[in-house]
Amino acid sequence: MKPDEFEQQLQQQPLRTIPAEWRAGILRAAHTASQSPRVSARNSLVTSWWREWLWPCPEAWAGLAALWVVIFALQITAPASVTLASNRTAPASTERIPALAERRRELANLLDAFYGPSPVLRPPTPRPRSEVRAVTVFA
Amino acid sequence: MLANSQLERLYDDHAQALFAFLLNFTRHEADTHDLLQALFVKLASQPSLLAGVRDERAFLLHLAHNAAIDLIRRRGTRERNYERLAGETPAVFASTSDQDEQAFRRSLAEALGELPAEQRAVVHLKLWEELTFEEIADTLGLSPNTAASRYRYGLDKLRQRLRPLYEEIK
Numbered sequence: 001m002k003p004d005e006f007e008q009q010l011q012q013q014p015l016r017t018i019p020a021e022w023r024a025g026i027l028r029a030a031h032t033a034s035q036s037p038r039v040s041a042r043n044s045l046v047t048s049w050w051r052e053w054l055w056p057c058p059e060a061w062a063g064l065a066a067l068w069v070v071i072f073a074l075q076i077t078a079p080a081s082v083t084l085a086s087n088r089t090a091p092a093s094t095e096r097i098p099a100l101a102e103r104r105r106e107l108a109n110l111l112d113a114f115y116g117p118s119p120v121l122r123p124p125t126p127r128p129r130s131e132v133r134a135v136t137v138f139a
Numbered sequence: 140m141l142a143n144s145q146l147e148r149l150y151d152d153h154a155q156a157l158f159a160f161l162l163n164f165t166r167h168e169a170d171t172h173d174l175l176q177a178l179f180v181k182l183a184s185q186p187s188l189l190a191g192v193r194d195e196r197a198f199l200l201h202l203a204h205n206a207a208i209d210l211i212r213r214r215g216t217r218e219r220n221y222e223r224l225a226g227e228t229p230a231v232f233a234s235t236s237d238q239d240e241q242a243f244r245r246s247l248a249e250a251l252g253e254l255p256a257e258q259r260a261v262v263h264l265k266l267w268e269e270l271t272f273e274e275i276a277d278t279l280g281l282s283p284n285t286a287a288s289r290y291r292y293g294l295d296k297l298r299q300r301l302r303p304l305y306e307e308i309k
Contacts, residue, residue, distance in 0.1 A: 006298055006305060011266050013244055014233040018158035023150060026176045030146050034183035 141186040149182065153196055156268060157203050163231050163263045164207050166252055174206050200268070201278045204260060211256070228252050243304050250300040258293035265290050 232244040
């Protein structure tokens with residue numbers, strides 16, 4: 001695309017020059033920064049390690065993401081299951097006792113109907129003295 | 140560690156272009172100084188940045204643009220609108236004794252300040268760095284089509300704004 005007359009007119013406008021006194025200050029600051037290699041070396045080491053380990057390696061990203069997903073899933077599911085289990089057991093135990101008693105009563109009624117009324121428990125009749133003594137001795 | 144002579148060579152080769160670009164982009168002389176210094180400090184402490192760079196000028200302009208964008212973002216709500224600073228119109232162009240020329244340069248600097256920063260960056264790189272749209276796109280991280288359309292919009296606004304003065308001095 002060829003510049004038109006107006007563009008050429010703009011291009012001819014000279015830009016302001018950089019203040020000459022900036023040079024010394026900027027170069028001094030840059031020189032001072034380059035004199036402290038420890039920090040920069042450590043930073044570049046960390047950066048390069050980070051880059052080498054993660055950036056070119058999508059498997060590492062995927063692994064990290066999977067790990068996060070697993071941790072998240074565990075955190076979500078673990079307390080919920082405990083709560084559910086406790087919810088399930090608590091009402092069951094309270095409801096089961098009257099139900100069992102009711103079933104026992106029904107079973108007793110059925111047995112009564114089938115075999116006749118169960119014998120009434122009579123007070124124990126006194127046994128002969130000899131038997132009583134033997135029991136006492138062996139006990 | 141970058142040798143002093145290398146730093147000096149980089150400064151002498153590119154500081155003028157970086158200064159003009161940053162001053163036009165930020166419209167603030169102190170910010171331009173800070174950004175330029177930060178850029179050279181970065182180059183000095185991370186010499187590997189320049190390893191394998193084919194076009195130093197384009198690469199440095201790219202770093203300067205990113206640093207300027209970061210500065211604007213950091214300011215965020217404190218100085219929300221950099222365009223407000225643009226209204227202050229620093230001396231982007233060299234001064235001249237010719238009154239008409241001087242008036243045109245002042246108006247051009249004002250008109251550039253009225254453009255959105257990203258249009259201004261494209262216009263600057265096209266007109267005063269004479270980069271192609273592909274090079275501008277690489278430097279600013281745009282597509283060449285976006286660079287071209289930003290340039291056309293920007294130039295149209297400048298044309299509209301400066302037409303009377305331009306006709307006068309033509």
